[in-house]
Amino acid sequence: MSNTSVIPHLFRTEYSKMCAVLYRSFGIEHFEIVEDLVSDAFLKASEVWKTKGVPENPVGWLYTVARNNARDHFRKSNLFKSTISDDLKRNTFEGEDFELDLSEKNIHDSQLAMIFVACHPCNTPETQIALALNLLCGFGANEIASAFLTNREVIYKRLQRGKTNLKNAQIEIKQPTLSEIEDRLPAVFLTLYLLYNEGYYSAAQDKSLRKDLCIEAMRLCLLLVENDLTNTSQTNALLSLMCFQSSRFDARVNENGEVILYGDQDDSLWDKELIGRGVYYLKQASGGPDFSKYYLEAAIACWHTIKEDSDQKWENILTLYNKLLIVEYSPMAALNRTYALAKARGNNIAITEAEKLNLKDHHLYHMLLGKLYEDSNQDIALKHYHQALELTKSSADQKQILKNIQRLKEV
Amino acid sequence: MKDFLFVFRSEKRTGPMPSPEEMQASMQKWMDWLGNIAAQNHLTSAGNALLPHGKVLQASGMVTDGPYTEIKETIGGYSIVKAESLDEAVSLANGCPIFAVGGNVEVREIVGM
Numbered sequence: 235m236s237n238t239s240v241i242p243h244l245f246r247t248e249y250s251k252m253c254a255v256l257y258r259s260f261g262i263e264h265f266e267i268v269e270d271l272v273s274d275a276f277l278k279a280s281e282v283w284k285t286k287g288v289p290e291n292p293v294g295w296l297y298t299v300a301r302n303n304a305r306d307h308f309r310k311s312n313l314f315k316s317t318i319s320d321d322l323k324r325n326t327f328e329g330e331d332f333e334l335d336l337s338e339k340n341i342h343d344s345q346l347a348m349i350f351v352a353c354h355p356c357n358t359p360e361t362q363i364a365l366a367l368n369l370l371c372g373f374g375a376n377e378i379a380s381a382f383l384t385n386r387e388v389i390y391k392r393l394q395r396g397k398t399n400l401k402n403a404q405i406e407i408k409q410p411t412l413s414e415i416e417d418r419l420p421a422v423f424l425t426l427y428l429l430y431n432e433g434y435y436s437a438a439q440d441k442s443l444r445k446d447l448c449i450e451a452m453r454l455c456l457l458l459v460e461n462d463l464t465n466t467s468q469t470n471a472l473l474s475l476m477c478f479q480s481s482r483f484d485a486r487v488n489e490n491g492e493v494i495l496y497g498d499q500d501d502s503l504w505d506k507e508l509i510g511r512g513v514y515y516l517k518q519a520s521g522g523p524d525f526s527k528y529y530l531e532a533a534i535a536c537w538h539t540i541k542e543d544s545d546q547k548w549e550n551i552l553t554l555y556n557k558l559l560i561v562e563y564s565p566m567a568a569l570n571r572t573y574a575l576a577k578a579r580g581n582n583i584a585i586t587e588a589e590k591l592n593l594k595d596h597h598l599y600h601m602l603l604g605k606l607y608e609d610s611n612q613d614i615a616l617k618h619y620h621q622a623l624e625l626t627k628s629s630a631d632q633k634q635i636l637k638n639i640q641r642l643k644e645v
Numbered sequence: 646m647k648d649f650l651f652v653f654r655s656e657k658r659t660g661p662m663p664s665p666e667e668m669q670a671s672m673q674k675w676m677d678w679l680g681n682i683a684a685q686n687h688l689t690s691a692g693n694a695l696l697p698h699g700k701v702l703q704a705s706g707m708v709t710d711g712p713y714t715e716i717k718e719t720i721g722g723y724s725i726v727k728a729e730s731l732d733e734a735v736s737l738a739n740g741c742p743i744f745a746v747g748g749n750v751e752v753r754e755i756v757g758m
Binding site: 398549550553555556559560562563566568571572579587590591592 | 673677679680681684685686688705
């Protein structure tokens with residue numbers, strides 16, 4: 235790695251780990267101190283390495299500086315004696331002679347504890363996602379804002395509010411107990427799922443940023459899989475789903491940033507290794523209750539890794555969508571299920587059911603009906619495509635709809 | 646939205662056991678039908694299927710083979726849907742696979758809290 239990219243790289247991989255360990259030692263009231271201490275270690279690195287070169291073991295170097303920073307901070311501050319000394323004694327330090335435990339295991343445990351803090355139910359899901367990105371992935375307000383297509387100020391306020399809520403709730407950063415894990419794991423799954431989707435489906439232009447969101451969601455999910463306490467069948471199902479989706483990440487956008495629909499994708503661009511991982515985690519997940527939403531979505535995604543259409547494929551996808559909708563309704567699942575119904579039972583049956591769906595304000599509803607009517611009634615198909623065009627704000631979808639209209643007019 | 650119970654009744658099967666293929670086809674029809682309702686966001690619970698045989702306990706302590714051996718119809722299962730009105734709930738029952746085997750769907754409003 236060249237010296238010019240070493241700090242951004244280390245920042246990405248180490249910042250959140252170092253923070254996690256320190257948050258756990260300092261407690262929830264001192265988010266800002268921790269962020270300053272760790273940022274300061276990176277600042278020092280950039281200054282020292284500039285002249286002396288990058289050391290043999292840059293990670294160890296950063297950890298040592300962060301550890302010294304923390305120690306100095308304690309010595310200088312009477313904070314240590316007054317507010318947090320009891321907490322600290324319990325955790326990592328013994329009085330003045332403290333050692334910051336930066337072992338692999340403690341980093342791992344601290345990150346796990348922080349996942350449960352970031353996903354604490356005292357915050358709304360959207361705040362939880364922002365906190366997860368900030369506290370667990372080291373994303374700044376600017377990056378989060380561009381991923382969410384909003385401005386920095388909104389995200390900054392959201393993060394501040396989220397942190398204040400966590401402080402007010404006086405949450406301890408500790409290894410969650412079994413019953414806490416059981417209670418809170420669904421919220422953690424939802425946050426990671428939304429974080430992943432934010433990256434995968436976001437209309438944000440910056441592809442590498444969107445990919446980063448997906449990678450971070452997968453990294454955190456892997457952390458849960460690697461810990462015995464959180465390695466449940468649903469955790470595996472969620473990770474499996476992310477692997478399958480990610481396998482198509484590069485195939486679904488062309489060099490101009492335009493979305494390529496599943497049917498038009500070049501399947502040689504699908505990442506076979508990720509598909510293999512997806513299958514592995516899906517198998518790990520299959521021991522548990524197989525009606526979980528994530529398991530069903532992963533199983534659907536698994537069938538989509540087979541490009542060729544077959545009766546068996548669509549029959550299975552339809553059944554899985556039926557089960558998914560029974561577990562939890564969502565407009566997207568209803569529309570996708572209707573598409574699977576068309577593939578498995580024919581367009582006419584699907585049209586009858588599609589017209590009963592109460593989704594007429596949704597552009598994807600009209601895109602679906604346009605598609606279903608293309609063979610039998612081009613006038614109705616065109617009418618739906620035009621309605622879809624009026625309803626969508628996404629330029630990628632507009633392009634796709636115009637393409638469909640053009641193709642129909644040429645027939 | 647209110648919840649409504651669908652009670653599926655049909656005549657007890659007297660013929661031979663259906664073949665695995667017939668069972669599969671019947672299962673798919675039910676799944677599709679429930680999927681149709683769920684896709685409209687009108688399903689509260691897929692409910693359960695019931696085995697045909699059971700027993701009935703009387704106040705006297707007498708246990709009989711039931712339910713109601715003298716009646717040919719039996720309850721095969723139940724689901725719960727949500728709808729604005731009884732009429733809308735009834736319209737959701739359209740297309741239920743029970744009709745193909747001569748059965749019927751009883752639709753009853755569930756008393757809310």
